[in-house]
Amino acid sequence: MMDTEHDGGQRAATGLLAGRRIVVTGGSRGLGEHVVRLLLSEGARVATCARKPEPLEALRRSLDSSAGLFVRSLDVTVPELLERFVEDAVSALGGLDGVVACAGGARGRGITEASAEDWAATWQMNVGHVARLIxxxxxxxxEAGGGSIVVVASVSGWKPGPQAQYGSAKAAQIHMVASLARELAPCGIRVNAVSPGSMLIRGKRWDRMRREDPPAFDRFRTEFPGGELVRPEEVADVIAFLLSDQSRAVTGINLPVDRGQNAPTPEGY
Incomplete structure (x- = not known):
């Protein structure tokens, strides 16, 4: 388990999130990395975790020495590790003002092929991890007087597509957000979901399709009215907004960031 605090100097108190202390799960690559970098650029201090230590260390090394970043490698589905990370992150950051549940994933294939273990693992990675994090x-x-929680759900949580274990877990996240927003409102805590559409992330599925099978990628682009997939920077911008005071009257919503996407996969449903 890697545990590193990287804070070589006092960060300037400027930006949309100046002085905020924010925990992000799954922040080493893809959307999570974009979120971490944006929050730091907006003046926040950030703690993030991911399963593998190498991407976390690469992220830390790539940042300016004054970036307020605390990192730890862990599996968010393992009992007590996530809770200990939150506790230690709060100690390192000096408090907590915001949370982003970005870690997620899926296991298994179709309903006749996916095992009970596939369903349980997908549920724990998405629903279980978010519940324990919150x-x-x-x-x-x-203790800080309130704050903002953002759960990264998916277009698959409210538009049907394969595989069912992933979509149902994401739908559960969206319902959890609506319920907890009401439960936690008296504490001054806002809870919202962001549902990204299919994102064009370097090295991931749609980027590989674009490079390896251009005709299939062009067909998939027709699921987007404007012909362009979502970029992770666009989703990160919305997450930063929901963490900021600019969204102080917003809670309990599921905000799609999908460019009006129709089917969430090339399968057409």
């Missing part, structure tokens, strides 16, 4: 963060947010 439960362990709430006392610290309450």
């Amino acid at each position: 439960a362990s963060s709430t006392p610290y947010l309450r």
Whole structure:
């Protein structure tokens, strides 16, 4: 387990999130990395975790020495590790003002092929991890006088597509957000979901399709009225907005960031 605090100097108190202390799960690559970099650029201090230590270390090395970043490698589905990370992150950051549940994933294929273990693992990675993250963060947010929680759901949580274990877990996240927004409102804590559409991330599925099978990629682009997939920077901008005071009257919503996408996969449903 890697555990590193990287804070070589006092960060300037400027930007949309100046002085905020924010925990992000799954922040080493893809959308999570874009979120971490944006929050730091907006003046926040950030703690993030991911399963593999190497991408976290690469992220840390790529940042200016004054970036306020705390990192730890862990599996968010392992009991107690996530809770301990939140506790230590709060200690390193000096408190907590915001949370982004970005870690997620899926296991298994179609309904006749996916095992009970595939369903359980997909559920724990998405629903279980988010529930435990929010439960362990709430006392610290309450202590700070309130805060903002953003759950990264998916277009697959409300537009049907394969595989069902992933879509149902994402739908559960969206419902959890609506419920917890009401439960935590008296504490001054806002809870919202962001549902990205299919994102064009370097090295990931759609980027590989674009390079390896251009005709298939062009067909998939027709699921987007404007003909362009979502970029992770666009989703990160929305997450930063929901963490900021500019969205102080917004809670309990599921905000699609999908460019009006129709089917969430090339399968057409």
